[in-house]
Amino acid sequence: MENKKEFRNWLEAHRLEHPLVIAGPCSAETEEQVLKIAHELKDSDTTYLRAGIWKPRTRPGNFEGVGAIGLKWLQKAKAETGLLTATEVANRAHVDLALEHDIDLLWIGARSTVSPFIVQEIADALQGTDKVVLVKNPVNPDLALWIGAVERLYTADIKNLGVIHRGFSTYDKSKYRNNPEWQIAVDFQSKYPDIPLICDPSHITGKRDMILEVSQTALDLNYDGLMIETHYDPDNAWSDAAQQVTPDSLKQIFLDLRIRKEHDDEAGYQSKLSQLRAQIDVIDNAIIETMGKRMKTADSIGALKKSRNVAVLQSKRWNEILGKMILEGEEHGLSEEFILRVFKAIHQESINHQEKVING
Numbered sequence: 001m002e003n004k005k006e007f008r009n010w011l012e013a014h015r016l017e018h019p020l021v022i023a024g025p026c027s028a029e030t031e032e033q034v035l036k037i038a039h040e041l042k043d044s045d046t047t048y049l050r051a052g053i054w055k056p057r058t059r060p061g062n063f064e065g066v067g068a069i070g071l072k073w074l075q076k077a078k079a080e081t082g083l084l085t086a087t088e089v090a091n092r093a094h095v096d097l098a099l100e101h102d103i104d105l106l107w108i109g110a111r112s113t114v115s116p117f118i119v120q121e122i123a124d125a126l127q128g129t130d131k132v133v134l135v136k137n138p139v140n141p142d143l144a145l146w147i148g149a150v151e152r153l154y155t156a157d158i159k160n161l162g163v164i165h166r167g168f169s170t171y172d173k174s175k176y177r178n179n180p181e182w183q184i185a186v187d188f189q190s191k192y193p194d195i196p197l198i199c200d201p202s203h204i205t206g207k208r209d210m211i212l213e214v215s216q217t218a219l220d221l222n223y224d225g226l227m228i229e230t231h232y233d234p235d236n237a238w239s240d241a242a243q244q245v246t247p248d249s250l251k252q253i254f255l256d257l258r259i260r261k262e263h264d265d266e267a268g269y270q271s272k273l274s275q276l277r278a279q280i281d282v283i284d285n286a287i288i289e290t291m292g293k294r295m296k297t298a299d300s301i302g303a304l305k306k307s308r309n310v311a312v313l314q315s316k317r318w319n320e321i322l323g324k325m326i327l328e329g330e331e332h333g334l335s336e337e338f339i340l341r342v343f344k345a346i347h348q349e350s351i352n353h354q355e356k357v358i359n360g
């Protein structure tokens, strides 16, 4: 699948002067709840009212959604407020019901994106639709799987496509509910710059007080929109209580967010930017040259080890290097996370070089 300018058509047709906003409760709970939230969102930047109708939960025994009756509540909310409607679908039956109730935007959840069988079933059920279909990233950090899901929809002649970045599961504890791994979404954006990219800060953070910060990062990275879970009484929501915000907080978030433009043609800005980019080019070349030198030295170590039949991996030395580099990095304003990532990659490359020499 090639990138195409037309991928943006559905988004541009909205003629928004701000990022696209999809907001609404995690789950539809009652008709009154859906209608009350819709009315409170009516005079916000929201274009699509979202509500989960079928809720895939990690463990059984929790509230699993109200089912098809909720689609009627969404329809009623649309008729009363003019907001378009959005919900998650996870199989053919969901798609058929959502289409029957004229839902405007359907998304495929992270747990479905991991399964090509499910994605294909949904793509077949949606064949040729002009509804908007968004694909959340898979729970595991796998760009190919994410792209593969979009390709299945594209191949089923679904033209109004987009993706939602909701973060990735990790076993390690982190301050996020789902680690953003921004680089994966940035890689998606570089490959398909015209597929609308929406950030879901509610699922990334899992906490309402971090939503502004993560939304700002998304806008700084040129995302096209935000999907934010919104409930008039978040603490008593039937699902995901900690990450929902009130409609008033949502409006405040949009007042606080600084919306960046993609380009600026102003001459002074352009000339300063060119100068700084020239500096970056010089520095990047120096980094590559230094890395090349380091790997040549690793080749020599490999040859030396080969002559004495010594193992490539030297954990004690490696841990010393890491500890030293974390401290040095700190002095240069580099985070421990960054140093670990970079030096683990350097170490792996050094091992690969030595493996070639020692077994060559």
Ligand SMILES: O=C(O)C(=O)C[C@]1(C(=O)O)C=C[C@@H](O)C=C1
Pocket: 298, 301, 312, 313, 314, 315, 317, 318, 321, 346, 347, 350, 351, 354
């Ligand atoms: O010091 C060594 O013995 C090396 O092989 C070099 C090096 C490195 O690249 O820094 C690589 C592998 C070892 O695990 C430790 C360090």
